[in-house]
Amino acid sequence: MLKPSFNDLLKSSFRSILKNKSRTVLTSLGIIIGVTSVILLTSIGNGLKKYITDQFDSLGANSIYVSPGKVFNDNGGFAQGGVSSMMTTSFTQKDYSFLKRKIKNAEIIPASAVFANISSSFSTQKNIEIDGSTENFGVINNIEPSAGNGRWFTEEENNKKTPVIILGYQIAQDLFPKSSAVGKKVIVKGKTLKVIGVSDKKGSSFGGPSLDKQAYIPIEVAYDLSGKTDIQSIIVKVKNKDLIETTKKEITDIMLDRYDDKDAFSVFDSSQLLSSINSIISMLTIGLTGIAAISLVVGGIGIMNIMLVSVTERTREIGLRKAVGAYPRAILIQFLIEAVILSCIGGGVGILFGYLGTLAIKPFFPAQVTISSVILAFGVSSIVGIVFGVAPARKASKLSPIEALRYE
Amino acid sequence: MTKSSSLNNSKVILELKSVTKTYITGASQFNALDNASLKIHQGEFVSITGPSGSGKSTLMHIIGLLDNPTSGEVLLEGRDIAKLKEHQLAQIRNITLGFVFQQFNLLPKTSSLENVLLPLLYSDVPKKDRQKIGINLLIKVGLEDKFNNTPAQLSGGQQQRVAIARALVNNPKIILADEPTGNLDSKSGEEIMKFFHQLNEKEGRTIVFVTHDMDLAKQANRTIVIKDGKISEEKYA
Numbered sequence: 043m044l045k046p047s048f049n050d051l052l053k054s055s056f057r058s059i060l061k062n063k064s065r066t067v068l069t070s071l072g073i074i075i076g077v078t079s080v081i082l083l084t085s086i087g088n089g090l091k092k093y094i095t096d097q098f099d100s101l102g103a104n105s106i107y108v109s110p111g112k113v114f115n116d117n118g119g120f121a122q123g124g125v126s127s128m129m130t131t132s133f134t135q136k137d138y139s140f141l142k143r144k145i146k147n148a149e150i151i152p153a154s155a156v157f158a159n160i161s162s163s164f165s166t167q168k169n170i171e172i173d174g175s176t177e178n179f180g181v182i183n184n185i186e187p188s189a190g191n192g193r194w195f196t197e198e199e200n201n202k203k204t205p206v207i208i209l210g211y212q213i214a215q216d217l218f219p220k221s222s223a224v225g226k227k228v229i230v231k232g233k234t235l236k237v238i239g240v241s242d243k244k245g246s247s248f249g250g251p252s253l254d255k256q257a258y259i260p261i262e263v264a265y266d267l268s269g270k271t272d273i274q275s276i277i278v279k280v281k282n283k284d285l286i287e288t289t290k291k292e293i294t295d296i297m298l299d300r301y302d303d304k305d306a307f308s309v310f311d312s313s314q315l316l317s318s319i320n321s322i323i324s325m326l327t328i329g330l331t332g333i334a335a336i337s338l339v340v341g342g343i344g345i346m347n348i349m350l351v352s353v354t355e356r357t358r359e360i361g362l363r364k365a366v367g368a369y370p371r372a373i374l375i376q377f378l379i380e381a382v383i384l385s386c387i388g389g390g391v392g393i394l395f396g397y398l399g400t401l402a403i404k405p406f407f408p409a410q411v412t413i414s415s416v417i418l419a420f421g422v423s424s425i426v427g428i429v430f431g432v433a434p435a436r437k438a439s440k441l442s443p444i445e446a447l448r449y450e
Numbered sequence: 451m452t453k454s455s456s457l458n459n460s461k462v463i464l465e466l467k468s469v470t471k472t473y474i475t476g477a478s479q480f481n482a483l484d485n486a487s488l489k490i491h492q493g494e495f496v497s498i499t500g501p502s503g504s505g506k507s508t509l510m511h512i513i514g515l516l517d518n519p520t521s522g523e524v525l526l527e528g529r530d531i532a533k534l535k536e537h538q539l540a541q542i543r544n545i546t547l548g549f550v551f552q553q554f555n556l557l558p559k560t561s562s563l564e565n566v567l568l569p570l571l572y573s574d575v576p577k578k579d580r581q582k583i584g585i586n587l588l589i590k591v592g593l594e595d596k597f598n599n600t601p602a603q604l605s606g607g608q609q610q611r612v613a614i615a616r617a618l619v620n621n622p623k624i625i626l627a628d629e630p631t632g633n634l635d636s637k638s639g640e641e642i643m644k645f646f647h648q649l650n651e652k653e654g655r656t657i658v659f660v661t662h663d664m665d666l667a668k669q670a671n672r673t674i675v676i677k678d679g680k681i682s683e684e685k686y687a
Contacts, residue, residue, distance in 0.1 A: 369545020
């Protein structure tokens with residue numbers, strides 16, 4: 043049986059901690075700062091993940107993306123050079139028509155991007171990504187102009203190579219700052235295109251290229267502009283979620299037949315893309331949290347320091363306790379508990395501050411406190427208390443009673 | 451039959467056999483205790499006296515199991531304490547011995563009652579009984595109205611009485627007091643000594659106290675005089 047009982051130990055530890063209130067606050071400050079930053083960073087990381095998940099849900103649900111080159115590595119992260127390979131290699135028209143013929147019950151939408159300057163009577167926007175695609179591309183990617191801002195192009199316009207363009211929100215602002223862009227004319231590679239719509243403001247999702255700075259044209263027009271009929275990616279839109287896996291398999295088989303190299307193309311859906319992005323965010327969050335955790339270590343050293351001071355200050359008390367029957371372990375546990383309480387006070391206050399901080403930034407940035415981060419922060423701070431409390435507690439438990447009693 | 455001979459017939463509670471305690475500072479050696487042997491019987495009231503630096507505190511620490519002898523044997527109720535582990539010694543100090551110090555050594559900012567109860571934290575006494583034991587002892591030492599006072603709110607004599615109550619809390623067989631009146635005015639000192647006498651006579655507790663004051667030492671049944679680490683004479687009252 044533990045003598046003194048755990049309750050008695052807690053009571054006496056709290057009492058000695060409360061005897062030095064300002065010292066307790068200052069000592070816990072290191073842990074408070076550490077835990078606050080850990081909570082804040084994980085909140086931001088988690089919020090970001092949720093935000094992106096929501097974005098993806100609103101975006102390409104039920105869509106399968108077929109890209110040339112290897113986009114993902116075997117661990118589900120992005121392959122090295124994977125994204126850039128999407129830009130430099132392409133599918134041919136044959137790939138597209140082949141898929142279109144073989145895959146039933148799905149819409150096959152090709153996309154071919156042109157990078158070019160767009161000029162209006164007001165300004166020229168340089169090197170803009172202009173995506174050429176079909177009449178369904180707008181709906182699938184949720185970039186259709188909303189009512190009052192024009193419209194997407196039709197199948198007929200695509201087939202007839204009608205020179206029309208839909209501008210992203212920002213690009214429309216830049217080209218036509220004074221009035222609505224709809225109905226105006228722009229010049230791309232010497233060709234005059236009529237603006238028939240402006241997409242709603244999307245913002246930059248996760249540091250990637252902003253959809254607001256892109257423009258969209260019928261793919262047949264894009265072929266004319268680039269002089270090539272390459273296709274950079276193919277979107278396969280299935281009727282419902284359950285078809286995603288089987289259709290992906292189908293596409294993979296077809297493409298393997300054609301290329302005989304599984305690294306020559308990639309077939310993925312948004313969930314895969316999402317998990318890749320999430321794994322990047324997780325890495326970032328872990329990295330940043332790790333840096334923040336350094337301050338926990340610093341806080342722990344602060345606790346060790348003050349506990350060593352406390353042991354010295356209370357040398358006579360330790361001597362007395364030993365003289366009246368405290369065995370070394372009882373002293374050890376007493377000081378250890380004090381250290382753990384100090385760091386847990388720090389942890390608790392830190393969690394509170396982290397929570398308040400998260401609430402404070404919520405209006406400006408997606409952030410979300412998770413139970414797991416709270417548990418983690420609390421666990422880490424108690425471990426810090428134990429680890430950094432051991433040395434002072436051992437010192438206390440090893441004091442010789444007579445020397446301790448003689449201590450002035 | 452004299453009192454001393456009757457004591458000699460009673461049980462030996464503590465025995466030192468040729469105990470030597472050597473302190474080494476640098477190259478020089480110093481024997482704080484030099485081949486000291488003594489017996490303390492149950493129910494005795496013994497004083498240890500001698501000039502300062504004579505080794506009386508060292509002797510007290512060894513009797514109190516707070517320090518180990520360099521050589522020789524210490525037998526407490528027949529048990530050789532050299533063979534005991536640290537936590538066993540702590541247990542004996544807790545149950546068998548009660549300490550009273552010159553500096554009182556009460557925990558600051560802690561009530562009298564809690565100071566008295568301190569040794570019980572390390573004992574097997576059930577929690578529900580503790581409060582009552584402490585209160586009874588404080589009443590016994592005449593501090594029935596000072597349960598919640600902290601040491602800073604008590605006079606020296608009152609503090610020492612709290613310390614005596616603390617020493618008694620586990621009902622020890624031996625009370626060890628190191629200059630218990632050293633920090634007190636003469637009147638408080640007398641009261642404390644009177645209290646020790648009562649404990650000895652009425653309750654039959656063995657009391658060993660250290661003092662440099664020869665007059666005080668004479669109040670004991672037996673006085674052990676120590677000089678340069680050697681027990682030079684034993685006088686019976």
